[in-house]
Amino acid sequence: MATAQNAQDTYDVIVVGSGGGGMTAALAAHERGLSVLLLESTEGFGGSTARSGGGIWIPNNYALKKAGQGNSDAETRAYLLEIIGDKVDPARIDAFIAEGPAALQFIKDHSAADFKWVPGYSDYYPEATGGKASGRSVEPKAINGNIIGSELKRLTPAYTKAPAGMVVGQADYRKLNLMGHSIWGWFTGAKIALKRTISLLLKKRMYGMGMAMMIGMRKGMLDRNIPLWYETPLTDLILENGKVVGVKVTRDGEERELRARAGVVLACGGFEHNEEMRKKWQAEPIGTEWTTGAAGNTGAGIEAGARAGAALDLMDDAWxxxxxxxxxxxxxxxxxxxxxxxxxxxxxxxxxxxxxxxxxxxxxxxxxxxxxxxxxxxxxxxxxxxxxxxxxxxxxxxxxxxxxxxxxxxxxxxxxxxxxxxxxxxxxxxxxxxxxxxxxxxxxxxxxxxxxxxxxxxxxxxxxxxxxxxxxxxxxxxxxxxxxxxxxxxLGTKGGIVTDPQARALREDGSVIEGLYATGNVSSAVMGNTYAGAGATIGPAVTFGYIAANHIADNFKKA
Missing domain, CATH: 3.90.700.10 (Succinate dehydrogenase/fumarate reductase flavoprotein, catalytic domain)
Structure with missing residues (x-):
């Protein structure tokens, strides 16, 4: 077994998982001057974010404000507290509200991804206090996949297949569903087909939804030369005196130890493709054949976190x-x-x-x-x-x-x-x-x-x-x-490692596991048992990935 004595096996921050939360953490840590390695267990990047519609629910973000859809933090807080109840520490909810807009602005400023408001896509509980029938979801703007060159072949595809170059936005999808009872549905279909034809003639490879977001973020990583190792699954965490100081992985058929000077961020998804874990934690009937989550989401991060002493919550629930x-x-x-x-x-x-x-x-x-x-x-x-x-x-x-x-x-x-x-x-x-x-x-x-x-x-x-x-x-x-x-x-499981407002992993007694952070479906959802609106999975994932990276950087520089 290789050891981590070589400099090439040591980084300031190691991020596990190449979806929206993981790439946000990697980009943010790099921006703070830290050396970063991003690990991915499969042969492609993007995870469940790439497979999704790409919606993001982060109230008061730049795209919403541009569309005149901003609102007060007090309204957002009232809404979330009412629908979530006492299942989640209110301080985590406050952290999401406070840092979410900055996280999305960061993605826009440090990658090729950009977002726009989805008009009228209602919050899921618009009649609740602070709810919005006009909606607070944003979606990625269409993007040309050619900007990432040969890496495009590694993009995890959306779970719904569409002809090459066909980009369907959320508003388009809504109208297309009414094609047989609304002339606007047919007009929308014709518009999409025309755009596809033009893009093909121009030799553009246009993408929308979650794939557009991940192409844009991958471009940001390539521009910054942040390394991404494919087919490198996490096998365990390395602990020394109760502190997480690195990870154990399998790479090229061999086990390797990789050291992290400042912290490890787990962003490697839930356990929807782990039959044993689903049978253990969730109500029957259940299994792995009905999920649309990414194939790499096998619970490896959750199990490693638990072995390191992390508390788990919401394991019986899913999106x-x-x-x-x-x-x-x-x-x-x-x-x-x-x-x-x-x-x-x-x-x-x-x-x-x-x-x-x-x-x-x-x-x-x-x-x-x-x-x-x-x-x-x-x-x-x-x-x-x-x-x-x-x-x-x-x-x-x-x-x-x-x-x-x-x-x-x-x-x-x-x-x-x-x-x-x-x-x-x-x-x-x-x-x-x-x-x-x-x-x-x-x-x-x-x-x-x-x-x-x-x-x-x-x-x-x-x-x-x-x-x-x-x-x-x-x-x-x-x-x-x-x-x-x-x-x-x-869409994936929502139970996992319990974290604090800084995205730090917590033990059962509430104490912090130093050096270990978690975001996305590897962590216990800040939304509790509910779902605030379209994108309430990805929104918190990128937010707490951003929070984790900044907390690591703040404390590493102090050390």
């Missing part, structure tokens, strides 16, 4: 969202559930929650209702009809496009001429399903869901159809009918 288990991978449902003419039932054929609610709440409802009623909810079924299929995009398929035969063959989608036949095929009581549909259709006629208040919130209506009385509730009655299997998917 949940109902998913359709398609044969080529899970489809994380955003707009599908909010659009009118669909509903979700359990295996008793009954609705049990507001289908258009924030996706983390939707899966919480799935587990909680199953435990409370004793009725099987796994899978649940999203029921919709041909009118819905004619009007709206579904799981990436434009309106009226036939559903692939392999989807039917896998059992993820079921089709029938009548509701009774559909009930028989999906194994729910036909009389109960008919009663549930009849009641739901009554709500659609009046525009008021008396059972679960679907459509009352501005968030419910964001992905809805403005041509319908209740944009989120429409009748189900025009056959053939469809059932889509719904399982508890996720």
């Amino acid at each position: 949940w969202g109902p998913a359709i288990p398609l044969p080529n991978g899970p489809w994380f449902c955003l707009a599908e559930r909010n659009l009118p003419g669909s509903m979700i039932v359990n295996q008793a054929g009954e609705r049990y929650f507001n289908e258009a609610s924030p996706y983390v709440d939707a899966v919480h409802a799935m587990y909680e209702s199953a435990a409370k009623t004793g009725v099987d909810h796994f899978p649940s079924w999203m029921i919709f009809d041909q009118t819905y299929r004619n009007r709206y995009t579904f799981a990436g398929l434009p309106p009226r496009q036939p559903i692939p035969g392999r989807w039917y063959k896998s059992g993820a989608i079921v089709k029938a001429d009548t509701l009774q036949e559909l009930a028989e095929k999906i194994g729910v009581p036909a009389d109960k399903l008919a009663t549930t549909v009849e009641r739901f259709n009554g709500f659609a006629e009046t525009g008021k869901d008396l059972d679960f208040k679907r459509g009352d919130s501005a968030y419910d209506r964001y992905y809805g159809d403005p041509k319908i009385k209740n944009p989120s509730v429409g009748t189900i009655g025009n056959g053939p009918f469809y059932g889509a299997k719904m399982v508890p998917g996720d």
Whole structure:
């Protein structure tokens, strides 16, 4: 085994994980004059950030202010305290509020990534104190991947595949979902296609969403010659007298020890791809096949932190969202559930929650209702009809496009001429399903869901159809009918190492593990069990990566 006696194996700061949080920490530490090494367990950079839509929820940031969407810190604090409750130390929430705007400004100033407001993408709880129906989410501006040269081949792709050069922003996505019921949807599609054609003719390789953010940040690292080691998984932390002084990794088939003079920042994701950890910590049914998180997120950082004495929290939770288990991978449902003419039932054929609610709440409802009623909810079924299929995009398929035969063959989608036949095929009581549909259709006629208040919130209506009385509730009655299997998917787990406002890892007794920092899904989420708005995963990840780097630099210079 190699030792860390050589200067080439010693750095001021070692960052583990090349997603948004890790790259922010690496860039910030470098800017403070520290030598930095970034480690990545896979062959590509970007992690779950690259796979995501790239939304960032950081209130009062520069892009929001430019759009006239700034707000007071007091409003943000009131909102977060109300929705998070007592699950998180308020000092961590205050640190996020105070440093988040500076973190995003830092990314803009020290990389090629830039951001813009997503108009009208509501906070997930806009009716809460301090909530905003106008939204506080920003997204990356489109970027030309050619700026990072050959490194582009190492970019982790988005979990949804799109033709090369096609850039779909959040506002575009919203309109595209209404293509069969809104001329603006078709105009949007034509605009995107035209932009793609122009970029291809100009030999540009344009990217949007999380990939755009990570291309921009990778450019910042390349410009500064910050080393990034691929295929170098973390195996453990090195402790001396209770202090973390480095990491153990596997590189080129050999174990190596790398020393960190000032600190180690873990930013290597959650444990969504670790079957053993999911079975240990989370409610059944659960597994690794329904997540859209990056493949490298196997919990290595969490397990290493625990061996070093770190406390863990929120290990039973995740950034949940109902998913359709398609044969080529899970489809994380955003707009599908909010659009009118669909509903979700359990295996008793009954609705049990507001289908258009924030996706983390939707899966919480799935587990909680199953435990409370004793009725099987796994899978649940999203029921919709041909009118819905004619009007709206579904799981990436434009309106009226036939559903692939392999989807039917896998059992993820079921089709029938009548509701009774559909009930028989999906194994729910036909009389109960008919009663549930009849009641739901009554709500659609009046525009008021008396059972679960679907459509009352501005968030419910964001992905809805403005041509319908209740944009989120429409009748189900025009056959053939469809059932889509719904399982508890996720964007990643949200439990991990407990940290303080400086992103330092804490022991069970609240004491600090000197030299160890954590951010992103390797740490216990500052959002607790909830989800403030689109980008409430990446926003805190980059913020606490920034905080960690600056705290390390401040204290290292004092030493």
